[in-house]
Amino acid sequence: MSVTAASGFTAAGVTAGLKTFGGLDLALVVNEGPLRSAAAVFTSNRAKANPIIWSQQVIADGTVSAIVLNSGGANCFTGAEGFQTTHATAEAVGEDLGVSAGDILVCSTGLIGEQLDRAKLLAGAHLAAVERTANGGADAARAIMTTDSKPKTAVVRRGGWTIGGMAKGAGMLAPGLATMLVVITTDAVLLPAQLDAALRQATRVSFDRLDSDGCMSTNDQVTLLASGASGEEPEPTEFTAALVELCQDLARQLQADAEGASHDIAIEVVGAADEDDAVEVGRAVSRSNLFKAAVFGNDPNWGRVLAAIGTTAAAFDPYEVDVSMNGVRVCAAGGPDRPRTEVDLRPREVHVLIDLHAGSAHATILTNDLTHDYVHENSAYAS
């Protein structure tokens, strides 16, 4: 049900003809009201795609009527012509819906540095506005896929109100290139400021802790729209908890479909002096190509874990750190503990537990291994 699980939303996924190999490539999600509350978070990459530059202006007043998303091209580093394409897309949808283009968010994903076919894009946008229905969420989720092998959707229901969402992104997440796009809808009654606070809290512990390959996209955007159609006004803490659940579900789906990956790795850091330290340590390990290649080879090479920890500024003493892999403590107090041979890394799920013995804070970073297929897919992406 994706983005149409919550009441007050319509959606469509259509074929605009932007993808080389055909298929659905344009999605539209319309907030039919009565509220038009919205919040969004964007890539922190300073090289921002045109749709990001546009959408950051649109979200400023917290009011959004619709979001249109295309695959088949990132519209990034495409200059003034590319920005005009984004603007024209918002104008086209605004015209069809009878609202200002300034209330239409735009997202794009695909290759950087190539112009989109504006005529095809606008024709697709008009078609989507006509074809949108209260059951269009599934098609919309398919239309935003690029190298994803399957659509990612999630729904969380509470007493009287619902949150639904769709996501795309296949590896290359920090949140990462090629690109992470997420649209979440709810029929709860919430003001833009409430949505913004909840969304920032939820992304901080979900998408921001997914680091498949350390590469940060120019196009990442996570959008939350509220229609208020349920008439229910949840407590902010209750809503945030539900939103965290949904975002973590989608983040795990993104991890599981990462390009070329053969292992889904959860790096759980405990005993940290504070949460920032735990995140820094987890992220350093998740960005070690040596560690990731070792996991691909089913090699419990804990030395590479400690070497990565050693590059951080986190509080720890190397000779107090414990490391377990899939339940076997291979390193205790910075030295060898159980034999490596006791560790079985053949399952797709890998759990690395790092105890820094420096405090009581903790965090978990999700990542993937570094595989032949990752190299292959990313050396051939443009073709």
Place this chain on the structure above:
Amino acid sequence: MSVTAASGFTAAGVTAGLKTFGGLDLALVVNEGPLRSAAAVFTSNRAKANPIIWSQQVIADGTVSAIVLNSGGANCFTGAEGFQTTHATAEAVGEDLGVSAGDILVCSTGLIGEQLDRAKLLAGAHLAAVERTANGGADAARAIMTTDSKPKTAVVRRGGWTIGGMAKGAGMLAPGLATMLVVITTDAVLLPAQLDAALRQATRVSFDRLDSDGCMSTNDQVTLLASGASGEEPEPTEFTAALVELCQDLARQLQADAEGASHDIAIEVVGAADEDDAVEVGRAVSRSNLFKAAVFGNDPNWGRVLAAIGTTAAAFDPYEVDVSMNGVRVCAAGGPDRPRTEVDLRPREVHVLIDLHAGSAHATILTNDLTHDYVHENSAYAS
């Protein structure tokens, strides 16, 4: 000629039996004087191997009589037993040379988290002390190899004095894991403080700008020893210039032998506001797996270059940046310029020129592509 090109040095490379598959695995370089000046730089990884902890104490007084290096094990995360092994190695060599163990540097390279065979190591050290000659530099350079496909040596001669050096390390350099070890000798007359200043300046623009895979080793050490045997006292600037030349030569040899690499990439950043910005930008690009995989596939994907630049804090405007690859400007002012098809990335040497248009500083970072062979070699390293 390696470390015995300069007069006043003897060296040996012997088989101690530490390597699983046999071969030379222990090197000794002895400064026969008259001077015993020395300087060294060490990994900035906070998880330091036992030989690093030892050597940092030895170098404190600027006096070193010899350096002993073993492959076949990193002696890192091996606890008190491992430290005692390092200490015993220095004692053994000191005894043979009739000097204090406190004047003997130790380096180790190989797998982390496994104890070295102390008896074999000490027997090898004694053997090397006996077998050392003024022509032993070539054997010493072979004995420090791990996955290196060839020894790396360089010699620079000036009026009356000489600098010679050997290096090991095959990829995994930031300067990087598995490990970068460099020993440089000179017969010039120089004080420890002069050596230290020259060495820091030279490593800053050579080994510190080699970033093959972003992984930082627990064992990296670059050592410079001066015997004074030539009787010549070079000007500090002249000596530093010669040392820079030698270090850059060795750095390029390390890059060219990086594990599994099929391209040697020079990322030249010009038009930077200052040199730190130029280094930060070059390093960010050199650590983008997406960019490195694209080069492996001979794909001039300049969007991934700009996306990596966008993650830095350097001064630049994305819409003023130019990017050229192997002489073809594919991106001008943040937009498409010449067609990608004009770029030929088939040669092993790849030159990426980035003009930030933000000032007049510049720097070049050396890196490699991300290949199937890199993944293979690093997923099977422990075996």
